[in-house]
Amino acid sequence: MEIKTAEAKDLIAYLRSPTAIRERCGQVFTWVNAGQSPHFSCDLTQLGKVADYVIEVMRCEYPNLQIPFHSRWRHFEAKGVPRLAQLNTQLAELTPLEKAAAKFDLAIISVLLDAGAGDSWRYYEQETKLILGRSEGLAVASFQMFCQGTFSSNSLPQADAFRLQTLTEIELAKGLQVNTENPLVGIFGRCKLLQKLGQVLISSPHLFGDKNPRPGNLVNYLWEKSQNQQLAAATVLSLILEGLSDIWPGRLEVDGVNLGDVWQHPAVADDGFVPFHKLSQWLTYSLLEPLQELGLEITGLDTLTGLPEYRNGGLCLDLGLISAKYPEIFNSSYSVASEVIVEWRALTVILLDQIAVTVREKLGMSAEELPLVKILQGGTWTAGRKIAAELRTSGEPPIQIASDGTVF
Structure with missing residues (x-):
């Protein structure tokens, strides 16, 4: 994609941010809710039911709601x-x-x-x-x-x-x-x-x-980045995306820079890019605990997004938050670059935020008490696996993804 270097630098920095993930996924979400998708629709009246299911799973897994990070x-x-x-x-x-x-x-x-x-x-x-x-x-x-x-x-x-x-x-x-x-x-x-x-x-x-x-050795770099024994979660993600972007195979590029877990969808104007950074955020969540063991306080946890993978996405589909517009969608296997999978993942990001808000309201807890990273663990990922096992003997996700071993 031909973009002037200064613009390219700004676009790359933007696409590596949690802000971009939410904004671009939000555009897809709005597009679907406007009835423009040939693949999916959303039914937000199901939010309460999904939140109840997630809470039931959370209480089963963590009766005192003392939930560790996902x-x-x-x-x-x-x-x-x-x-x-x-x-x-x-x-x-x-x-x-x-x-x-x-x-x-x-x-x-x-x-x-x-x-x-x-x-x-x-x-x-x-x-x-x-x-x-x-x-x-x-x-x-x-x-x-x-x-x-x-x-x-x-x-x-x-x-x-x-x-x-x-x-x-x-x-x-x-x-x-x-x-x-x-x-x-x-x-x-x-x-x-x-x-x-x-x-x-x-x-x-x-x-x-x-x-x-x-x-x-990234830990040394992050230790030096910390201030007053504090480190922002988004700083860890930014470093992961900078340091590891070149490992991803055959991905979209801007100005010769590998974008990683970034795909395209017609709902997004201009460049069409929809970033997810699922493995990079999963990795970020996984690096926070060793940093906490060093005595660092991690700030801005909810800046990061929910993980757009098949357990969280499957939860939304299996419990009716997302509905497929044609039955054949469940009988095919899709590449991660396909419009169907990009759209499903984008909807998942936005719906996880909404599930989190609803769960907190029902439990009377704040975002500080129950950040998204704990709701994922408690939580939506486990609930997605549970409902999949209830509905399908193999426990497989509702939509089949042709994985190359580098995204999901």
Whole structure:
């Protein structure tokens, strides 16, 4: 897309902001509600019913409503196994900043491997004899690989550029227990993502260090960015989008800059760009806890948006907040760039904000007491999985997405 350099710089900065996500998704939402979409309609009278369902799930999962953040750290303790104690033991001799860097390494690698696993794949954890699928399976698999030093040149629980660049698809498949009987969607794409991460780490020494470039060295940069022991959540997202934008394959570009999780939709005037940054925001949420462990206060939590992925989007479809205008929509598989998926995701972003407001009103809680990141955890993601399992035997999302292992 040909845009003058000064304009391009401003557009790129805008498209990397949570403000742009809400504004552009809002344009799609308005367009759909004006009856202009051939694919979907919205029924906001269902908000109360959806909020009640989410609250029921929240009370079941967290009876006292003391809900942690929606982040990768929840999945590392899948099935109630205290795996993080194992990691903390391994990191016991490190300084607080070094521990945080290792946890950054783990979270970044694990989130980048966290695209949809498909219905068939399972991970068998030898230590516990547990069999785990989907996001929890990927979390535990990547956790065990990390603790074994798979992503490190020196076999430590770390990740570094040199090892990531040489990681092979065969090695990754072995660690994730992938074979013909246990297929994983997008294994090639996941491996390429980690290899590309290794290259990006070397190309940005100011963010990732020059002697031994690691994803976790971002913690040093963020520590220096903090003021009075405070750090804005949007600052973390901005840094992730700046530092990791080049890892995403085959995406839209402006002035040679990779936009990442940004797609196009006819409801948006001029350039048509609709940003989501789903994995980057999921990663941001997952990096906040190691920063809090360092004693930093995270401000502006609700600046970030809800995550436009198939559990949250499925909740809206399965409970009638979003309705499909033709039945065939459920019988096809769509690319992430398709108008159907872009529209579904955009509606999800806006509806998650509205669900959050309704949930808080019903519980008599403020945004400070119950920020969006906790409602997602409590919450909409879990509720989306629950209703999917009730309606479809495999628990799959209502609309099928052709994943390349790098978006969902």
